[in-house]
Amino acid sequence: MDTEQPKRKIIHIDMDAFYASVEQRDFPELRGKALVVGGSPEGRGGVVATASYEARKFGVRSAMPSKRAQQLCPHAIFVRPRFAAYKEVSAHIREIFSRFTDLIEPLSLDEAYLDVTVDKLNIGSALEIAKQIKQAIRDELQLTASAGISINKFLAKIASDLQKPDGLTFIGPSAIESFMEALPVEKFHGVGKVTADKMKQMGLHTGADLKKLSESLLVQQFGKAGHFYYQIVRGIDNRPVQPHRETKSVGAEDTFAEDLETEAAMNAELERIAPLVHDRLRRHGLKGRTVTLKIKYHDFQQITRNHSFLHATDDLEQILDAAKKLLLATLPDGKPVRLLGITMSNFSEAPVKKNKPENPGQLTLF
Template sequence: MRKIIHIDMDAFYAAVEQRDFPEYRGIPLVVGGPPDSRGVVATASYEARRYGIHSAMPCSRAAKLCPNAVFVSPRFEVYKAVSAEIRAIFRRYTDIIEPLSLDEAYLDVTTDKQGLGSAIDIAKDIKRAIREELQLTASAGVSVNKFVAKIASDIDKPDGLTFIGPSRIETFMERLPVEKFFGVGKVTAAKMNRLQLFTGADLKRLTEAELVRLFGKSGRFYYRIVRGIDDRSVEPHREPKSVAVEDTFSQDIAQVAAMEEELAKIAEKLAGRLQSRKLRGRTITLKVKFADFRLITRSNSLSHYTDASEALVAISCQLLGPVVEQYPMPVRLLGIAVSNFEEPDSASGQLSLF
């Protein structure tokens, strides 16, 4: 039986800022764009969260909820460096680590590298090391599969530790609100509620065929997970499915030429990220958010792989034309994503369209 730990740092970016700058401690702190900008909240300290501020909220909205909040710009290079220190701590206990982001990861501790005796003891030791060495706190969930461990890590934040053993999993899943299920967003949750499905127990009353009919292939996942079945392994060399760069503008852009200039800047930044990670992809996706918050995406798959900014801007501009013709209104956000990556050992493909 597997022993899985999910570690989730507590308000990571804000916690790093409060650690490095004592004047930020104990006050509502928001990491993100200026309060009068169109930027969004990257994260907020727990003092700020008491006012209802949360990640991905517009900074202007956060400023209205808490006029006394202090806003600071993200320092991503610092966060990456701290994240590397956290993963170095993880490696003392296991070599099977699957990072999900800078501030969370799955650890398979089935093999007890330090002979501590239990996954709970390992989680306690990791939390202690992070606290003593980095002056930060983390919450941990411990279980026999990834899904339950991830849910458990969120139960007792901040600085929590929750263990859900095999005998408790089905009861736990039955009581879990559907909003907490992996892959259930606001739209799916609303649909479930309209169908009188509010908890795992409600989902459990449906057959697999009924769930598939209602929710497509995700229905199979819901059928298994509500019974505590999650066979996914911790993947230490997890490859990204896509890499993206986007920008929200301080003022809406109405001219196509200006949009294309912004796409060129975004493509340059995205190409740098791809090249630094030695990734080349075939599918280029354009993301456009209009002034009325309408969100449109369009994709084009090439016959070869690329990491070149020339290809990224050429394809994204081609995709942009029909979109702005169909929706003639100013744009507040543009983004480009690359996916469908080349296999690491493949020698085929070209660097660019040209």
């Protein structure tokens, strides 16, 4: 007979349109306006970091090219990010969290997991703690947050996204099975568009569909992630909240609808991917010394190549230039490419002794 582990109490807090909300709070003339925080749509164009809910109504989303955002919402106001201001607000939010628990795992400036199985104030109810955190953020910072509460990280994160903005969603133990069975596969945290499309082609549209497959079949179809899907569709996620969680790498990749066959087409994709990596570095307040290029060919052969700078950087031009040089050094003649990815890592401060422009060492990405 299995011994059931005591249920944990996990909260996922996600600030609502964080950068845009801070801008609208600090500059009243922006309130109620379609606001895009990110790179300018002019020239080569930047990337959307965050869009206000007024802009999201037009389909504007984070990580979207700013040019596309302007096409969708021509009257949008574009402002550059003020990362120092966001970090200051984030530190205040973290201090609010610490009033209730020390088990805090930040994911970025605007979201974190909290384990309140045992809380400092002996409140006992995770739902009540989430309400108090939301109220403190509103009272002290004039901002709103959405909270998800459940027995593990996966469910808490999904719950926080269900009633945005200013949401509060609790998924209790008795509701987990029916909730997971009804959840569309594209809503599973960690399932990207390509994987979701593959699932749908297999007739897998909801958690209930996934649940019908054996673990071995899921692993056969989706690799190691199959183990995760098998567990999570049953509401099982034993990952602990890690207070000292350290970001090891920041990256972005894309699988193309049609294989790329020319260097020009590949460089054009790198020019699209690199700004996403740059934006994520800035969002996490990180600078890296190692840029890694991931290439998957049409035959599914995969390689990675990396280059280390003398000093840590978050400079877009440096990252893009290094990725292009790595691509040029590794392109076999006439071999189509189905995926490209760029990752930054090695975030420590000590400078490397020398550059290693063509180190073929394999890195674990994403």
